[in-house]
Amino acid sequence: MxxxxxxxxxxxxxxxxxxGERPFLRLxxxxxxxxxxxxxxxxxxxxxxxxxxxxxxxxxxxxxxxxxxxxxxxxxxxxxxxxxxxxxxxxxxxxxxxxxxxxxxxxxxxxxxxxxxxxxxxxxxxxxxxxxxxxxxxxxxxxAPAPARxxxxxxxxxxxxxxxxxxxxxxxQAQFVWWGRGVGEALCLTADDVLYSCLPLFHTNAINMLAQAMTVGASCVLDERFSASRYWSRVAEAEATVGYLLGAMVPMLLAQPPGPGDRAHRVRRGLSPATPGPAWGPFRERFGVTLVDGFGSTETNLVIGSTPRDARPGLMGTVRPGFDARVVDEALAPVPDGTAGELVVRSHREHAFSTGYLGGPPEPSDSWRRTGDRVVREPDGWFRFVDRIKDVIRRRGENVSSHEVESALRTHPAVVEAAAFPVPSELAEDEVMVVVVPRPGAVLDPADLAQHCALELPGFAVPRYVEVVPALPLTETGKVRKAVLRQRGVTADTWDRAAAASVTSGRRPPGP
Missing domain, CATH: 3.40.50.12780 (ANL, N-terminal domain)
Known part of the structure; x- marks a missing residue:
């Protein structure tokens, strides 16, 4: 039915x-x-x-x-x-x-x-x-329930x-119902599944898990908070078959020491938006879990996604039934496949999108919505995330994707997590700065990190500034607070590639 x-x-x-008497929630x-x-x-x-x-x-x-x-x-x-x-x-x-x-x-x-x-x-x-x-x-x-529309x-x-x-x-009201149906279909949920989430209930991801369970009759387990060291033991205790993560959590789990709990659980698929492409394969090989990416936001729904059967590392997926998506330029004109631009989305599902922001005008359910995400639509219809538009770094006439810089940094064996962001340049435009978190017990040499990036990135994208920190400033849902990093900028603890080069050469550094 x-x-x-x-x-x-x-x-x-x-x-x-x-x-009826089927288990719904443990909390x-x-x-x-x-x-x-x-x-x-x-x-x-x-x-x-x-x-x-x-x-x-x-x-x-x-x-x-x-x-x-x-x-x-x-x-x-x-x-x-x-x-x-x-x-x-x-x-x-x-x-x-x-x-x-x-x-x-x-x-x-x-x-x-x-x-x-x-x-x-x-x-x-x-x-x-x-x-x-x-x-x-x-x-x-x-x-009795109110006559809600x-x-x-x-x-x-x-x-x-x-x-x-x-x-x-x-x-x-209908937005949550459509979330339940759309993600439930993408994850191939059935009444036999047990869904596990440790994400907070002020986040759309956790609330929508409840709707997904109700749609198919699955059971769900809500935990208090995310713990990288205890995640798999908690999943095993819950007897979960499906997990819910955010992309930033995946590198944290991979950074944990290998142990017998890595496979001592029943989870075989999980929703994990914004998972770094290089982490996808190692995560499945080590933990036995196939991750499903996608695009959705508090304002929209699961517009773009894949399923465990066809998920592709580093790609968000294809447009889901009932939705439209385009990639446009600054004038909101469509751009050709393979060209980066802003993602705009539209719903044909009635009231599947938000009605706008508090204090703002109402937005029709079927209107095109700007997302602020810079993406590429590949010729085969799959979408690839490039960056948040506000996070794009403009250096020497080139657009540098902070997302791509961060992906390159995460391939370094001593890096757990990284954030790239723009800082002012003496010449104009921006310089690339990165803040990185080392693996436990590892020592990160900024010069070595810059050399590593030079093998992975074009020259204009190699970071000038590197700072090693014990942890990044995160929101409660694990997103990096880049506004905090940009405001802090270059500090006394920041390594400067240009300054290091000038010391080595004995010359005054050229413009950065």
């Missing part, structure tokens, strides 16, 4: 009717089947209503992965309210910005995180996790803010 749901409440009710010591999940969601909606929450109200959440957050996200959608799960890493001005943009009617969270919100200036109604007056399933009479906002999810202030994305 194919799912006919068009909203989150319809998906919850349909799944309860189809799958923090709580295990629920599909029927129990429907009861809990309706009960949470009733508890919210009893505390004054009405359809359209926004309920901000500041809490880690826990059953209360799942209930809140699904319960708000059931009631017609709007869940706003906030990044638990936000503090000070960044948290103040998110709260100012979201304008929540209520805040629900863990005490230490709520204290941060109060310090940031929030003065609205507040519920603390575990308090007697906090809304929770079973604390009030259950209510597919286009009604179910949640507001904030972008990661790696290149600027984060934006609140209005995610409609």
């Amino acid at each position: 194919e799912s006919l749901a068009a909203t989150v409440p319809e998906l919850v009710e349909e799944a309860a009717g189809r799958f 923090g010591g709580v295990t629920r089947d599909y029927a129990e999940t429907r009861t809990a969601v309706a009960g949470m909606a009733g508890a919210l209503a009893a505390r004054g929450c009405r359809p359209g109200d926004r309920v901000a959440a500041l809490m880690s992965n826990r059953i209360e957050l799942v209930d809140l996200i699904l319960g708000c959608a059931w009631l017609g309210a709007v869940a706003v799960p906030l990044n638990t890493g936000l503090v000070g001005g960044s948290l103040r910005h998110a709260l100012d943009v979201a304008e929540p009617s209520f805040l629900y969270g863990e005490a230490p995180l709520v204290a941060r919100a109060h310090a940031a200036g929030y003065r609205g109604p507040t519920w603390l996790v575990g308090a007697a007056d906090a809304p929770r399933a079973g604390a009030a009479e259950a209510v 597919p286009e009604d906002t179910a949640a507001v999810l904030f972008t990661s803010g790696t290149t600027g202030p984060s934006k609140g994305v209005r995610c409609p």
Whole structure:
């Protein structure tokens, strides 16, 4: 039976009717089947209503992965309210910005995180996790689902803010349903699968895993956080068959010492957007897991992707049914295959995309959306990611892809992770700077790293500046915060290839 749901409440009710006592969710010591999940969601909606929450109200959440957050996200959608799960890493001005943009009617969270919100200036109604007056399933009479429309906002999810202030994305009810169907099809999910994720529930990836499970009757396990050293043991404990990662996590797992747990699990396929091409083969060989890449964002859906049967290292995939994708130039005119340009996407699935940003105008569901990603469409229809447009480095008249520089750096045996970004040049345009993290116990020589890059990259892309650090600044979802690196720029600890060359030659270095 194919799912006919068009909203989150319809998906919850349909799944309860189809799958009943099949296990649905394990999280923090709580295990629920599909029927129990429907009861809990309706009960949470009733508890919210009893505390004054009405359809359209926004309920901000500041809490880690826990059953209360799942209930809140699904319960708000059931009631017609709007869940706003906030990044638990936000503090000070960044948290103040998110709260100012979201304008929540209520805040629900863990005490230490709520204290941060109060310090940031929030003065609205507040519920603390575990308090007697906090809304929770079973604390009030259950209510029937609100007559939600597919286009009604179910949640507001904030972008990661790696290149600027984060934006609140209005995610409609149907967007989550389409995410569930699209990714479920790409991963070839069945009712026999157990899905495992340690990604946070303020991220679209983790929320959409719930929708994928409901679509086919699979079971899902949510963990509290990602740990490279414990990942495979946690996956084994969950008896998972499918894993969910982000591309930045793959090199971290490969950097761990080999051990008996590498293959002592049941996972054979995983969703891992933005996986570095050179890591794909070693990951499958070592861990027995075939990774599936793709393009999707908080604002869109799984527009481009592949399946475990046809995945190709370093390529995002082909356009999925129900969507369109083009590569365009700065004037938004299509460019020929093999030419880099900005990816723009469009949906033919009704309300599969966001309806815009908080504070911004509504965006029609079927309008073309700019992604800010620089990609290439190959002649056979497969798409290859080049870079975020804001991360492209302009050096001596050439566009340098930070993504390609980082991929070259990761092929060095002593490098775990790397970030490339532009810094000002004395002559004009940019210089290439990289910050790298060494493998445990390894010693990185910047000059050796530059020579390695010279064998992998054209001369104009070889980094001038190299700095070795113990860790990169990351968001809670593992994305590198390049804005922080660009702001810091060249420091006293940065190695300068031009300066090193001048010392060796005894001459004053030419322009960088």
